[in-house]
Amino acid sequence: MKIKKYIPIIFAIALLATSLGISVYYTFSDQASMSLDDVSMTDTRREEIQRYFGYEPLLSRYLTLPYDVSINTNQQGSFVDIGYLYLAFLPILLIGILYRSFIKWIAMIVLFGLLVISVKNSFIFVDNIRIDSSVASEIFDLPKVNFVDLFLAYCYIGLNHVHTIIAPLVDNFSGDQDYITYPIIIAGFFIFLYSLYQFNASAKRRDLYIALVAASYGFFFFAFSSGIIWYGYLLFLLLMLCILYYVKKIEDKNDAHGILFKLSFIILVIVWVVFGLVSRISNIQAKLPEEHQGKAVISPDIYHFNTGSITSISELQDKFISPGFSDAMRKINSDLDTKIFKIGTGLTYFIKQNHERVIYDNQLGLFSQIVNNYNNKYVISDLLKASGIKYLIIDLNTPSIDNTPERTLTRKFLQILAYVDNNDSIRLICTDNLEQQEGTKDVTYSLSDSDTVITVRPGNFAIYEIN
Amino acid sequence: MSRKITNAAVIAFTLFWVIFIFFDYIDKHPYHIKAFESFKYFNLFLLFQLLGLFLFVGVQFVNVDKIKRKFYTGFSLLGINILICLSIIHAFDDYIGLETSFKGSLYFIGRIVSYVGVILSMFTAVYVLGKESLIRFFGKGNSFSLCLAIGLVVFILLLFCIGAIHQLTIIPLTLLIAIPIVVFYKQSFGFLKTVLFTPFKDYKQVNYWGYIAFYILIIALGINLLSVLSPYPYGFDARNYYLNVTQLISQNHGLVTGFQPYNWQLFMSSGFIILDSHEMAILLSFSAFILSLIAINEFSRKIFKLDINYRFLLMCIFTVTPAIYNQLSIDVKIDFALLFFQIVIVHQFFKYLGEEDPKISFLVLISLLSGFALGIKFTHLYLIATLVIVYWSVKAGAIGLLASSSISIGVFLIAKIDEVGGLRQAHLGVDFVQWIIAGIGIGLVIYFFFTQRQKLLKIVKFSLLFAVLTSLPVMPWVAKNFVETKSLSPKTLLMGEQPGFKTSFRKMDALYKKTISE
Numbered sequence: 008m009k010i011k012k013y014i015p016i017i018f019a020i021a022l023l024a025t026s027l028g029i030s031v032y033y034t035f036s037d038q039a040s041m042s043l044d045d046v047s048m049t050d051t052r053r054e055e056i057q058r059y060f061g062y063e064p065l066l067s068r069y070l071t072l073p074y075d076v077s078i079n080t081n082q083q084g085s086f087v088d089i090g091y092l093y094l095a096f097l098p099i100l101l102i103g104i105l106y107r108s109f110i111k112w113i114a115m116i117v118l119f120g121l122l123v124i125s126v127k128n129s130f131i132f133v134d135n136i137r138i139d140s141s142v143a144s145e146i147f148d149l150p151k152v153n154f155v156d157l158f159l160a161y162c163y164i165g166l167n168h169v170h171t172i173i174a175p176l177v178d179n180f181s182g183d184q185d186y187i188t189y190p191i192i193i194a195g196f197f198i199f200l201y202s203l204y205q206f207n208a209s210a211k212r213r214d215l216y217i218a219l220v221a222a223s224y225g226f227f228f229f230a231f232s233s234g235i236i237w238y239g240y241l242l243f244l245l246l247m248l249c250i251l252y253y254v255k256k257i258e259d260k261n262d263a264h265g266i267l268f269k270l271s272f273i274i275l276v277i278v279w280v281v282f283g284l285v286s287r288i289s290n291i292q293a294k295l296p297e298e299h300q301g302k303a304v305i306s307p308d309i310y311h312f313n314t315g316s317i318t319s320i321s322e323l324q325d326k327f328i329s330p331g332f333s334d335a336m337r338k339i340n341s342d343l344d345t346k347i348f349k350i351g352t353g354l355t356y357f358i359k360q361n362h363e364r365v366i367y368d369n370q371l372g373l374f375s376q377i378v379n380n381y382n383n384k385y386v387i388s389d390l391l392k393a394s395g396i397k398y399l400i401i402d403l404n405t406p407s408i409d410n411t412p413e414r415t416l417t418r419k420f421l422q423i424l425a426y427v428d429n430n431d432s433i434r435l436i437c438t439d440n441l442e443q444q445e446g447t448k449d450v451t452y453s454l455s456d457s458d459t460v461i462t463v464r465p466g467n468f469a470i471y472e473i474n
Numbered sequence: 475m476s477r478k479i480t481n482a483a484v485i486a487f488t489l490f491w492v493i494f495i496f497f498d499y500i501d502k503h504p505y506h507i508k509a510f511e512s513f514k515y516f517n518l519f520l521l522f523q524l525l526g527l528f529l530f531v532g533v534q535f536v537n538v539d540k541i542k543r544k545f546y547t548g549f550s551l552l553g554i555n556i557l558i559c560l561s562i563i564h565a566f567d568d569y570i571g572l573e574t575s576f577k578g579s580l581y582f583i584g585r586i587v588s589y590v591g592v593i594l595s596m597f598t599a600v601y602v603l604g605k606e607s608l609i610r611f612f613g614k615g616n617s618f619s620l621c622l623a624i625g626l627v628v629f630i631l632l633l634f635c636i637g638a639i640h641q642l643t644i645i646p647l648t649l650l651i652a653i654p655i656v657v658f659y660k661q662s663f664g665f666l667k668t669v670l671f672t673p674f675k676d677y678k679q680v681n682y683w684g685y686i687a688f689y690i691l692i693i694a695l696g697i698n699l700l701s702v703l704s705p706y707p708y709g710f711d712a713r714n715y716y717l718n719v720t721q722l723i724s725q726n727h728g729l730v731t732g733f734q735p736y737n738w739q740l741f742m743s744s745g746f747i748i749l750d751s752h753e754m755a756i757l758l759s760f761s762a763f764i765l766s767l768i769a770i771n772e773f774s775r776k777i778f779k780l781d782i783n784y785r786f787l788l789m790c791i792f793t794v795t796p797a798i799y800n801q802l803s804i805d806v807k808i809d810f811a812l813l814f815f816q817i818v819i820v821h822q823f824f825k826y827l828g829e830e831d832p833k834i835s836f837l838v839l840i841s842l843l844s845g846f847a848l849g850i851k852f853t854h855l856y857l858i859a860t861l862v863i864v865y866w867s868v869k870a871g872a873i874g875l876l877a878s879s880s881i882s883i884g885v886f887l888i889a890k891i892d893e894v895g896g897l898r899q900a901h902l903g904v905d906f907v908q909w910i911i912a913g914i915g916i917g918l919v920i921y922f923f924f925t926q927r928q929k930l931l932k933i934v935k936f937s938l939l940f941a942v943l944t945s946l947p948v949m950p951w952v953a954k955n956f957v958e959t960k961s962l963s964p965k966t967l968l969m970g971e972q973p974g975f976k977t978s979f980r981k982m983d984a985l986y987k988k989t990i991s992e
Contacts, residue, residue, distance in 0.1 A: 015873045015921050019880070019914050026910040030903050040902055065900050077495070078502050085796035086805060091499035092791065099488050108480035115487050122494075132501050155497050162494055186903035193883060193911060197876060204867055204875050213777055216824050219864045223879070227856035231886065233895035236797050237809045238853045241816045244766075247791060248774055251784050263485050271492045276791065278496075280690060282506045283794025287697055288518070289509035301512030302569040305701055310566055312705040313585065314578030323705045346975055353713030356706070362722055362732050362973040376979040390986040394977060 023194045030186035034179075041182025058082050059234035062412055063128045066181035066188045072229050074125035076236065085286070087236050090279055093246055096272060100253050103264055104206075120173060126166045127174075131159050140167060196226045217252075221245045294465065328439060329452060335437035335470050339398055346395045350374065350423065351402025352468045366396065371405070371419035378422045388432035388473050399433065399471040403440060403454075428456040433471045440466025518565040525557070526689045534685050539678070546677035549670040551692060556586055558696030585703070589757055592748060594666065597761070599651045600625035601665045602658040612835045618668070619769040623818040624839070626741065627846045627947070633740045634950055640728030647747050675775070676782045684783030687790040694793045695764075701803035702756045709805025716807050720755050721746060731958050732973040735849040735951040738762070738811040762811040763802055767793075769817035777824050808850055815847040816857055823861055827868050837936070841943030848948050852968070855891065858944060865940075866933050870922070874933060877918035884912025 034041070061068045061081045075081050077094035098118045105111050131138045134151045143163040146156055180187045200222050207215040221242065228239040254272055257265045290303040308327040311317040317326070321333035339347065340359045347358060348366045355361045368374055381387050391399070401423060409416035427433060435454060441464040443450045453460075454469050500506065513519075533545045544550060560579055567574045604625025608615040615621060629650070636646050655662045680688065707717040719739040722730045724746030738759070745754025767789050774780040774788060792798060801807050822840050826832050844861070847854040859882040866878035887908035892898040901907070922930040948968070955970045956962070 015876065015918050018917055018921070019876050022910055022914045022917070026907055029906060033903060037902075060895075060897070078498055080502065083502070085505070086800040088503065088796035088800075090795055091495050094499075095492050095495040099491060102484055102487070108477055111480055111484060115483065118491070119487075122491075129498075132504055135504070155501055158497055159494075159501055184900040184902050186901075189887075189901050189904060189907045193907075196883075197879060200863075200875060200879060201872060204872055212828060213824065215868070216827060216864060217778075219867055219875075220820060220860055223860040223863045224856055227859060227886070231856070231892050231895055232853070233897060235895075237801060237807065238856075240798075240809055240813045241820070241857065243795075244770060244788075244792060244813070244817070245820075247788055248770070248778065248780075251788050252778055252780065255780060255784055263481065264488065267485060267488055271488075275492070275496060276787070280687075280790060280794055282509075283796065283799075284690060284694060285513060286506050286509040286796060287694065287794065287799055288515055289513050291505045291508050291512060299569075300508070301514040302566075304515060304518075304562055304697065305566055306704070307570050309701065309704050310563060310570065310572075313582045313700070313703050314563060314574055315581035316572070316578065320705050351710075353708075353710045355715075356713035356718045356721065359725070360722075361718065362730055363975060365974045366977055367972075367974045373977075373979060377982070380979070380983070389989070390982055393986040393989040394982045 019197070023190065023197070026190045027187070027194065030190050031180070033186045037186075041185050058408055058411075059087065059236075061128065061234070062183075064177055064181040065183065065185045066177055066191065067124055067128060069188060069192050069229065070121055071125040071128055072234055074122070074129075076234055078125075078129065080125075080129045081234065089236055089243055090283075092250070092275065092279055093243065095275060096250050096268075097246060099268060100250060103253070103257075103268060119169075123166045123169045123173065124177065126163055127170045129163070131156060131163065143167070192230060196230075200226075217245065217249060221249060296464075329437055329466075329468075331437050331452075332439075338436065338472070339470075342397075344395070345397035347398045347400060348374075348391060348396045349400045351405050352400055354400055354468060354470075369402075369405075370416060371423060374423055374426075375419045378426065384426055384430045385432050387426060388430070391473055397473055399427070399473060401427070401469045401471075403438075403466050403469060424456065427454070427469070427471060431474075433473050436470050436472050438466050438469040440464070440469065514569070515565055518561060521561055521565075522558070522693060525554075526686075529554075529689070530682075530685060534680070534682060542677055542680075543673045546673045546680065546688075547671055552590065552670075554692050555696045555699060556583060558693055559586070559700040562697060562700055585753075589749075589751075589754060592754065593757060593761055594669070595655065596651055596744065596758075597622070597669075598662050598665050599654040600629050602654045602661040603628045605661055606654075606658060608839075612839050613833075614839070617772065617821075619765070619772050619814075619818050620822065622765060622768075623815055623843055627842060630737050630741050630846075631947075631950075633744070634729070634737075637723065637728040637740060638950075638954070640726065642723065642727045642743065642747055644747055647744055674771075674782065679782050680786070681783055684781075684786050687783070687786040691786060691790040691793055694790070694799065698793075698799050698803040699760065702760050702806065703753050704756075707752060707756060707806060709807075712806040716759070717742075717752065717755065721752065729954060732971040734852065734969050735948065737846060737849040738808040741811075756806050759806050759808065759810070760802065762808070762814055763798075765814040766810050766817060769814050769821070773817055773821040777821065812847055812850045812854060815843060815850065816854065819843050819847065819857065819861075823864075827865070834939075837939055838943055841940050842947055844940075845944040845947030848944065849951055855886075858940075859886065862937055862940065865936055869933050869936075870926070870929050873918055873922065874929075877915050877922065878933075878937075880911050880913075880915030880918065882915075884908055884915055888912060 059082045061071065061075060063071070071080075073094060076087075077089060077091060079087055098114075102111055102114050102118075105114060127140055129140050131140070131143060131146060133146055133149055133156050136149075138146055138149075140163050143160045146152055146160040149156075152160075200219070203218050203222050204215070207218050224239075224242050224245070228242050232238040250272075254269065257269065260266075288304050289301045291300055292303060295303060306327070308317075308323045312323060317323055324332045324336075325334075336357045339345070339357075343360050343364065346364050346366060347361075348368065349355065350371060351369050355365060358365060366373070377387055377390060381390060405420045406414075406417040409420075427435075438452050438454050440452065440454045440462065441450055442453050442455060443461045443463045445459045445461055450463050452466075454466070529545070533542055560582065563579070563582060564574050601621050602625070604621040604623065604627075605615050607624050607628055608621060632650055633642065633647075636642050636650070707713050712718075716739060719730060719733055719736050720742040723736075723740060723743035742755040742758045745751055745756070745758050748754065770788065770792075771785050774785050775782075780788070793802075801809060819840060822836075822843070826836050826840060829836070840861075844854070844858055848858070863875065863878045863882055866874035868874075870877075886892065887904060890898060892901070892904070898904060919930065919934075951970070952967045955967050959966050959971055961967070
């Protein structure tokens, strides 16, 4: 009679095991399919979206996602920085609420295992040089290392030793593509959700609800969002609510774990708030000259616009985007029948009726096809003109989003640079790229591919008119 | 003995974990250290400290209820924010070799007060529409954030209708704002009084560290508020998509062909239409973050009984997070609007679950909000699936949990939602995995049918009603996409046509060859 109660669970486990079994079978019988072909390597979605997700073996990508999203190993920048509080405290919270010693040990081992896999695909920054995890021992030979670098190097080396034990589990079953990842993460989610439900079944209703909402939403975010942070704002807010709710609950708890949790929480939250505020005020930007770093709490155009010292938007555009920008936009908008071929940039906003005029080619998939079929610059210009394309807008930072190991986007970008260089059939009408001829003091807004020209300030865009 | 060993291991693990994660984070984010090294605004920092200290002494230390009641209101929050913005302007002018005149300061104050005035008017109309709708149709109306949410649904639906006939101009929009305010003038005054002059509910419980969290929150909001008052939008996504669509709507006086559903951009376009001002449009987007703070404050107070100090801390931690302030001040998107609706939905859903025998109108309310949120961004599908899973778990136990999770994941995979992230093709076995997972769900449902039919009927009834009602607010967009594309493809009906001029290499090549032959 007792078995009857477990029939649904047995049924679910049987089907999951079947799914795993089929996946394992195909994994070993079709090993070659786990590597990407050349066509998929250049997939534009791989370049654009997966830069948040990583390019390591597929199973590792998912398992390391909480770490990657918090530590920002795949994509750096303030726009993806959600901080350390979630990764630092949620696992500890989880261990703290478990009662049985045996379950605590399992939790610690699983968390440690996930950390080992995550660190394997990470790196250490030493004086802005990126040292991969696998060669962390090289840090000891470097001249400018600080306490943090050394601490991390020792930890990475130790964790990588452990990784050599579990590496075959991942490497033999997974690659760029695989059969096994979905069954594993889905089964893992079922086990986690089921355990969470059972643990909270007798707790307060709101505790059960929030645990289930956070866990379920978290699964969908981690499984389907490719690591894009702003798809999961609700998750981060609910998780922080959970942490604070837990802190409130253990306010009067005086065991060692409770005291350690509260103390570390207070210290790290204070550090985080100070970090956040100081970082926002200093607003460090990679492209700003060193002498101006820390000043950009707002930008000069905001200052002029809000104090009334300059109210003309054209004047502000020419002063702070690039000289001649407003004229270039006026030219583009003078004839609404013309088309614009646009690669990246945020200039769409300035183009009237852009939803009917702009051809988007952010990942250079279309332009690459044109170049591969016609490698004559004048022919390419004629081909563009035949389609009514009068203007070409290029994002000069396109290679910066290329995190593919094969640098496919960068290669395509070089093709378009080769097209625009020394090309009589097109004319540069506006750029914010600042250059200086060697040996002179004259600076110009231009884009040259010459050894005698120095880039004074790298630009973000270049606008060409096709003659 | 084993318990002691386990406890020691937990302490050691906790210490290692926290320290390692902290230092690993610091290593990967050198810009935080550089922010300290390059910090220039010591005078501004000192001013903030002095102001904070002054307010602390006057409000917290002296601890007179009359002063506290006036301090913890929207009006003083706004006043302090303007003061903070002015301080930043004056501190910044040193670095560009200028001096801000009194006239310049007044100019700024005039701008911000006028924008806030217009925004308050809009939200007054939104609030009274929401409150009246809730009272008349749902028998509710005591949740501030719910009134705003429903009000936004009604307001934007009306914008959609006006936009469909390309009449989104200043007169219809002004009437849309003025009529509810005038007709329901009592509620309008009530709203303004609440927002500007009524103190937070438990202001008396604010202690010293709660005050600090609140003060830092105001500073962070002030800095970001000033940063969005730009002459043109910054940010790749803001310029290419979110503000772009908003501007196109106002240029075309109505709905624009192509694009995924854009409920929130419709609302933001009011800024362009009323004042021909993109700052208004951006401020309307900024206000979505304020709405999110209001919603999370209400949610954590009413459901989790968190005291005001913890709530201030929650809002403070969230606001100073770089990923948040980036979207707040640099690359304006619509994710905060979605966040607001999602918090309200989760809040109401918790209440729904807690009721013994909830009314059908309650489910209609949650579903309509959910459908509307889907028209802001399709990632709301994650929450829709989550709500179904949680409902099945609560009402039907562990088996319901497994069944609903399996069906939800199965549906996601069969509908190829994982294609959006570009990762589906990497999962070689997805074609059989999706059916096995769905099969688990269906098998468990069949088990339920034979063992707990009544329970199954209840949860299936909820799921079907929820699904159908959620899809209703999306139908106008489906109709719009069908009219534009004449396609019945589900993807096109939901996502619309991609914007931009459609071409391919083949078409371009054919046109070129035709030109040559001519």
